Amino acid sequence: MRLAELRAWIRALGTWRWASHRLRGWRQGGRTAVMGVPTLWLLLFFLVPFIIVFKISVSDARLGMPPYEPLFTWAQAQVMQLKLNFANYAFLFEDALYRNAYLNSVVTAGISTLICLLIGYPMAYGIARSKPAWRNLLLLLVMLPFWTSFLLRVYAWIGLLRTDGVINKALMFLGLDEPLVMLQTNFAVYLGIVYSYLPFMILPLYTAIERLDLTLLEAAADLGCKPTKAFLRITVPLTKGGIIAGCMLVFIPAVGEFVIPALLGGPDSLMIGRVLWEEFFNNRDWPVASAVAIAMLLLLVIPIMIFQRAQGARAGAHR
């Protein structure tokens, strides 16, 4: 009887172990599948285009279809010749135009990100602290502009900001003598970027603030901490993830922004997106245009990766 019981146990355990092993195998297989989709996505839509653009950036421009020399040529019957030309990159350092355009883009994007944060944080805070019934409606209002095309919304600003536009007409009606020149200025560029990217700042901030444990703030208040100090020492550090995510989502696309400065900016607004356009379309120099694109990507991605790694290391150390 006991023996039979034991044997039953072993059999049961064995099967259990076998089953759990199988299950673990499935789980691992599932994990591979789950990781596989984004990896494949990255390979297809990031790495492959990157390699194509890199390939063009190290070739020579020519008059033909396509307008750049092939990378591989058959020198003799069996000898394949690989010609890499890094002069296009050297060229970017020779002319201050590219450096200035890049710096100007980073500064413009940086200031816009800061303004987005200053406007977006109170808005996200307000939404997260409003009555639950209101929250969805308020979030919907934040996302509503996405229902119209981005291009149309930027065009709408032209109508608002023109010298004879809606805003100036209203101001003149209220007693302003001279219309304000707003369109084709840096002001309009900042306005356009902040307006277009603000939702990308609000949404991650909202998620972070909404998750915040309110009892911590109550405890701080009970211990005599002033609200401002509690905000700076508790709320801000605990929502840091949202702040970083929001800033990245605004900063990265703003650096390469082409449409907004082209439509709202003045002739002297020099941004890397426009320089890229001119290399590609006006100079018809695809190799230099590709070199500008690759340089921009590297200059942008590497600092961000270092930053991410530092953040990750710090989070690890805390644990």
Add this chain to the structure above:
Amino acid sequence: MHSTLRVGLVALAAISMAACGGKKEGADAAAGKPEAKVLFVYNWSDYIGETTIADFEAKTGIKVTYDVFDSNEVLETKLLAGRTGYDVVVPSASFLERQIKAGVFLKLDKSKLPNLVNMDPDIMARVALHDPGNEHSINYLWGTTGIGYNPDKVKAALGTDTIDSWAAIFEPGNAAKLAKCGLSVLDAPSEVIDSALIYLGRDPNSESLEDLKAAEELLVKVRPHVKYFHSSQYINDLATGEICVALGWSGDVLQARDRGAEAATPVNVAYAVPKEGAISWFDMLAIPADAPHPDNAHQFINFIMEPEVAAGITDYVAFANGNAASFELISEDVRNDVSVYPTDEVKKKLHPHLAESQEYSRELNRAWTRVRTGQ
């Protein structure tokens, strides 16, 4: 170039459709089968008669897909990338000249173009500078790059209501006076620099770096008085009186003149080819080498060369055509308008705008960026 993007996006959608249709047809043509009754045309925006396409479809039974662009650069980049799926495209001659060298176009089969006899030999000779022997293209419409202005506002600013010289824009003292009522300049590097060279009495096609430098110095002095550099916004702004002088394209200024005249409080707009001379440009009908329906494309080009058809287009868009036989059929107020058809005396002072070499083109665009941004 605010509408470049919009048109670009529309065109992108259209291209993907055209490409889908194109591949299959191309295979048919290669197999020696007759072409399907379809044609893909890519032309400038607002640049054809009201019924031209419908008339062609009714006459030939060929269904036309008609897409538009508004910048030579966008068209060129597509053509160089290849496989556009278009059968007829309309680049300007200076761009076409370079594209021919890149091997973009099919040689025209002149046996399929009996209406060539209608073309104006003078215009054919002018465009042959770009397309030797007129082998790859036929002139569609042509015009000049000059000065559009508002006579009433210019009188208040300069004390005269007629502009007849580039000095109105390129003399910094004049430009400063015009700054108050609004001065705009095309964002088209080569045409503005060529115009400045003509004012300086130099050859706009010399490709001399010294000439380029002189033009740049001149433009830098004018730059502070320019309200904006843009290639289409001035049409509306001239018509509403937002600006008073524009360095612009003839047909666009005439469009502004019509819009201004129709406004509730009419705005006067006039166009001048300056006495120093000006750049003339030619938009050309051509067939890409990989066009899926070359035979239909020839039929279309031949149709455009019908005198009645060419006259209808010119009547509607107010640009001159290169079709001599159509001249008598054009309505009188258009054909007698010296802004559309310049007098022979003015014609002598028109310079072609030849394609630049890659090296000079880079120098020119670099100079333009310095003028525009001060960098």
